[in-house]
Amino acid sequence: MDQPVTHKPVTWDTSKMDVKRVVDVIRVTPETNTSRTPVDKAPDPELGHDVIPAERYYSEAFMKLEWEHIWTKVWLLGGRADDIPNPGDYICTEIGKESVLIVRQHDGSLRCFPNVCLHRGNRLRPEGIGNAQMFRCMYHHWTYGLDGKIDRLPDLCTFPQGGPPGMTLPSLPVTEWNAFVWFSLNPDVEPFDDYIAPLKDHLEPYHPERMAWKRDVTVEWDCNWKASVDAFNETYHVQGIHPQLQWYLDDVNVQIDCYERHNRYLIPFAAISPRVAMPSTIPPAIDEIMRHAGMDPADYEGRVSDIRRDVQLFKRKHGKAQGKDYSALNDDQLTDDYHYMIFPNVALNVHADDIMMFRQRPHASDPNKMLYDVWVFELVPEGEPWPERVKHRRFKHGERSIGQVLDQDAYNLPTVQAGMKSESFPGLWIGEQELRIRHFHKVLDDYIYGPGQKQPGDM
Amino acid sequence: MDLGLQGKKAIVVGGARGIGYAVAEILAREGADVAISARGEDSVKDAVAALSRYGTRVVGKPCNVKKADDYKALLEWAIEALEGVDVLIPLSSAGGGMGSEKYWHNAFETDVMGPVRAIEAVIPVMTQRKSGSIVLVATTSALEAMGGPQAYNAMKASLITYGKQLALAHGKDGIRVNVVSPGPIEFEGGNWDMIKGTMEKFYQSQLRQQPMGRLGRPEEVARAIVFLASEAASWCSGSHLVVDGAFTNRTHF
Numbered sequence: 001m002d003q004p005v006t007h008k009p010v011t012w013d014t015s016k017m018d019v020k021r022v023v024d025v026i027r028v029t030p031e032t033n034t035s036r037t038p039v040d041k042a043p044d045p046e047l048g049h050d051v052i053p054a055e056r057y058y059s060e061a062f063m064k065l066e067w068e069h070i071w072t073k074v075w076l077l078g079g080r081a082d083d084i085p086n087p088g089d090y091i092c093t094e095i096g097k098e099s100v101l102i103v104r105q106h107d108g109s110l111r112c113f114p115n116v117c118l119h120r121g122n123r124l125r126p127e128g129i130g131n132a133q134m135f136r137c138m139y140h141h142w143t144y145g146l147d148g149k150i151d152r153l154p155d156l157c158t159f160p161q162g163g164p165p166g167m168t169l170p171s172l173p174v175t176e177w178n179a180f181v182w183f184s185l186n187p188d189v190e191p192f193d194d195y196i197a198p199l200k201d202h203l204e205p206y207h208p209e210r211m212a213w214k215r216d217v218t219v220e221w222d223c224n225w226k227a228s229v230d231a232f233n234e235t236y237h238v239q240g241i242h243p244q245l246q247w248y249l250d251d252v253n254v255q256i257d258c259y260e261r262h263n264r265y266l267i268p269f270a271a272i273s274p275r276v277a278m279p280s281t282i283p284p285a286i287d288e289i290m291r292h293a294g295m296d297p298a299d300y301e302g303r304v305s306d307i308r309r310d311v312q313l314f315k316r317k318h319g320k321a322q323g324k325d326y327s328a329l330n331d332d333q334l335t336d337d338y339h340y341m342i343f344p345n346v347a348l349n350v351h352a353d354d355i356m357m358f359r360q361r362p363h364a365s366d367p368n369k370m371l372y373d374v375w376v377f378e379l380v381p382e383g384e385p386w387p388e389r390v391k392h393r394r395f396k397h398g399e400r401s402i403g404q405v406l407d408q409d410a411y412n413l414p415t416v417q418a419g420m421k422s423e424s425f426p427g428l429w430i431g432e433q434e435l436r437i438r439h440f441h442k443v444l445d446d447y448i449y450g451p452g453q454k455q456p457g458d459m
Numbered sequence: 460m461d462l463g464l465q466g467k468k469a470i471v472v473g474g475a476r477g478i479g480y481a482v483a484e485i486l487a488r489e490g491a492d493v494a495i496s497a498r499g500e501d502s503v504k505d506a507v508a509a510l511s512r513y514g515t516r517v518v519g520k521p522c523n524v525k526k527a528d529d530y531k532a533l534l535e536w537a538i539e540a541l542e543g544v545d546v547l548i549p550l551s552s553a554g555g556g557m558g559s560e561k562y563w564h565n566a567f568e569t570d571v572m573g574p575v576r577a578i579e580a581v582i583p584v585m586t587q588r589k590s591g592s593i594v595l596v597a598t599t600s601a602l603e604a605m606g607g608p609q610a611y612n613a614m615k616a617s618l619i620t621y622g623k624q625l626a627l628a629h630g631k632d633g634i635r636v637n638v639v640s641p642g643p644i645e646f647e648g649g650n651w652d653m654i655k656g657t658m659e660k661f662y663q664s665q666l667r668q669q670p671m672g673r674l675g676r677p678e679e680v681a682r683a684i685v686f687l688a689s690e691a692a693s694w695c696s697g698s699h700l701v702v703d704g705a706f707t708n709r710t711h712f
Contacts (some may be wrong), residue, residue: 279652298559300563
């Protein structure tokens with residue numbers, strides 16, 4: 001493992017790009033990989049070069065198609081399992097016009113119900129997490145047990161037709177995986193294991209259950225949810241909107257892997273982009289990585305270009321003493337950003353010490369708006385107390401900063417959304433570095449129009 | 460004006476990039492033989508190749524100034540390779556940094572002992588020839604409070620004092636010693652290039668403080684250094700020249 005062979009997981013010719021140097025990144029190879037997370041380069045799918053129609057970003061008709069064929073059909077991320085450890089703990093979360101309750105049962109299992117009183121349609125709970133012995137509607141006190149059954153229907157005798165069918169809220173599919181809870185609005189959804197494949201092997205080694213909430217923010221963005229998914233599905237924008245990250249990561253030597261419906265890219269972190277001249281002093285953000293690993297940057301005698309590998313070796317050597325068990329991860333995972341997209345709307349930056357993930361939800365009625373959830377979790381070293389859960393905050397785009405990098409990501413999205421509607425803009429002109437965008441839209445097409453059934457002229 | 464550098468032999472420590480490279484380039488262009496050194500093997504190789512186009516003798520070797528024995532050997536090698544030494548410009552630096560005591564050791568070893576050890580190596584040769592010129596490179600960060608309390612500023616300040624003392628002590632040997640303090644200098648791969656990319660607002664605030672609305676370029680400092688190093692500056696010794704585009708506020712009485 002000390003001398004991993006360099007292999008070539010990057011499909012484009014980096015020497016012809018707008019770069020100052022050609023960098024041969026030291027990488028873990030399939031042969032040297034020690035993690036269950038595979039590093040194999042997946043063959044690139046043949047997805048053509050067509051424009052991706054802009055109309056799908058603002059059309060209400062397309063939004064309706066998405067609702068019918070995607071949001072009500074697939075598995076969706078509901079929240080963190082450790083937010084609901086005890087019977088009666090619940091997560092109330094919204095997707096589009098729907099709201100669901102995910103409830104911990106007395107036997108430890110989970111149930112999921114629509115968050116709606118069967119009497120007059122009132123919401124049973126506001127969005128958020130909480131604990132309840134029962135769910136009593138605030139309107140006429142219809143009362144539901146943790147299992148969704150109607151325990152009390154005041155003056156039942158005045159309903160000659162009796163109570164609603166089965167005297168219970170409908171049950172929706174729900175499951176727990178890798179510290180998160182997942183639900184579906186589709187009673188006939190495929191098994192979760194089939195849906196999430198092949199990502200169980202990829203993501204379980206990160207042990208998210210050892211990580212605690214660090215940030216929980218929801219921002220209302222003025223763009224279609226897919227504009228946000230696209231924004232995080234390529235590294236091409238780093239040189240455009242995140243110039244500072246060029247002294248933090250290698251946005252050129254990126255491996256892209258597309259699977260059946262999910263995809264990922266692997267970005268070397270603690271590295272200098274080949275787009276900028278190699279500095280002789282340690283950049284501030286890489287200095288930060290070294291300190292976080294327990295290294296003293298002032299004591300570092302190597303070259304800036306050696307830091308990524310040296311951080312890996314240092315973490316491998318000292319992680320255990322720091323209460324950090326990296327045994328399930330390969331060396332690259334100790335520094336790099338393995339970035340996953342779980343179809344349709346979850347983006348995860350998974351790292352050895354933290355996970356920064358985004359859930360990108362459509363607005364209930366307006367294709368020009370969305371909800372952007374930022375969830376950050378940090379590894380709690382063994383022996384350290386589990387921190388108190390951070391409070392959820394919610395605001396509108398631009399009201400508050402969500403950090404320099406995410407502010408930069410957010411900055412263009414409203415104008416992207418506006419520009420999409422121009423009659424001079426037929427659609428997205430996508431390059432190889434943006435293959436994941438093309439793949440995401442292909443999966444979307446297959447859900448909406450049927451596999452391979454999208455016709456010319458379709459949105 | 461003839462700088463009188465034709466055929467002179469110059470050692471530039473930290474001569475592979477930035478101000479140091481610009482100094483080495485002007486020296487070579489003016490007809491001097493040049494020996495350079497720097498940390499990076501590749502960067503020294505590239506610099507030697509580039510400097511050789513001026514047709515003088517250009518040699519170089521990588522060296523970590525902090526490794527005293529290696530460094531002494533490097534200096535001896537350079538003097539031997541050049542068959543003497545007329546000009547010494549030692550300007551390698553450990554750079555800034557706060558939050559670790561180690562930065563003090565780094566700055567002391569590189570920014571102070573780098574020049575000190577080089578001077579000790581060349582003084583006997585220059586004394587014997589009754590001729591020599593040394594230019595030390597400090598910083599405007601030594602003159603005014605900049606960048607927070609850190610080793611870099613304090614250690615660089617010591618060179619200004621040391622340079623004057625050297626000039627007084629070695630005038631009788633025909634050796635001149637001067638100090639140049641550059642303000643912020645920008646070049647590709649340099650700190651300000653990185654700051655421009657990583658801390659855009661801070662960079663812009665620096666620009667606003669600059670009377671000429673920009674940062675300096677390596678060759679603008681290098682020309683001043685080479686002038687002081689040259690025969691053209693034969694009556695300059697013990698001087699301290701601030702080359703900062705009027706950036707510092709203090710009045711230099």
